Amino acid sequence: GRDRIRTMLDRLVSYAITMSAQQIEGYKPRWDKTPNFARTPGGFTADDAANLFRSMFTDS
Numbered sequence: 001g002r003d004r005i006r007t008m009l010d011r012l013v014s015y016a017i018t019m020s021a022q023q024i025e026g027y028k029p030r031w032d033k034t035p036n037f038a039r040t041p042g043g044f045t046a047d048d049a050a051n052l053f054r055s056m057f058t059d060s
Contacts, residue, residue, distance in 0.1 A: 019057040024050050 031037065031046035 017057055018059070019053060021054060021058055024053045024057070027053070 028046050028050050031049050034046075037044055037046060037049075
């Protein structure tokens, strides 16, 4: 359960994945059409996803 998920997340964050701000912005139009955001607890939006990606995958 949780231990397995934690292990997977630890493995994922060990990879040096980078994206430019422009790449991330390019995903937002797709995310606006994704019904999963409407079902996300807390009202997670495409802007929230872009902010998360920027914090995880850019140097700025």
